[in-house]
Amino acid sequence: MKPTIRDVAKAAGVSIATVSKALNGVDVVKAETKLKVLAAAKELNYVPNLLGKQLKSGQTNMLGFFTNSVSGPYFYALIESIARTADNMGFGLNVFVTKRHDTIQNYLFGNVVDGVIVFESRITGPDVDMISQHRVPAIFLDRPMVADKIGSITFNSYQEAFDATAYLISLGRRKIAYLAGYPDNYDSNERQRGYEDALKKYGLPVNKDLIILGLFEEPTSYSEMRRFISLHPEDIPDGILAGNDISAIGAMRALKESGISVPQEVSVIGFDDVEIAQYFQPSLTTTRNPIGRQGVLAVKQLVGMISNNDQGQSEVLDGQLVVRNSTTIK
Known part of the structure; x- marks a missing residue:
């Protein structure tokens, strides 16, 4: 049977x-009495009821990360950064991945965490309104937001995609495809918008047939690229802007297996600069996004709202085009 605080009191001969x-380290207890209590607790293997302490104090010292997925190098780097920074600032981290909207709401408003970091498309406009009304400190990574207790840390996806597309055009590429992510994803939509605007600026047509749904996944990007090649063998693009590095790698695999050379026939650019990008053959030209910094800034802003009553802010992080071997002049 699990020992209780009453058992510890009885063993130590105190109240x-x-x-x-x-x-709890209250100074009014004599040192010899405290030693006696600690010895009794250790002997009984007593573990304090943290939930009870949290209910009494109104604070959990936990942050919540709500996300669609935890797979892939972007999320590995992001979650590691969030968890490490939270720990350094005295907070634990709960990661919530669920498809049930009611479960998301229960965790958002059930006082199980002190604040939330959001990368979750199922958290919609009405949910954001409730977050604001309940004054739940929140940082969004998947959309720009700012309010009293709401902030965001996002990438400059529109400008990055515009610049990457312009770079492909500068290499003589004229039939450029976009390998899109999730349809409701902010970064994917912004990257598509930047891609289309760059084509328009440089007098190239926007061909919706060249927008391929890769879902930010290597297997899907690979299979969709193979399908595109089989359906359009005489109409292969000469450039590809992928929604992330994993999609770019899937597309390059499909191209190479179809006998199409990268970068001579098709130049490919990704996003994020995950670790594998520099080791894949050919090494991947990509936009390096500061993923670790995104996690650090998200936690710091969130803890500031929790502990110091800071106001929410919206910050946009710029990436950097890293040119490697998957692109060349046509």
């Missing part, structure tokens, strides 16, 4: 109140 004060 329950004295045990509570001793275990």
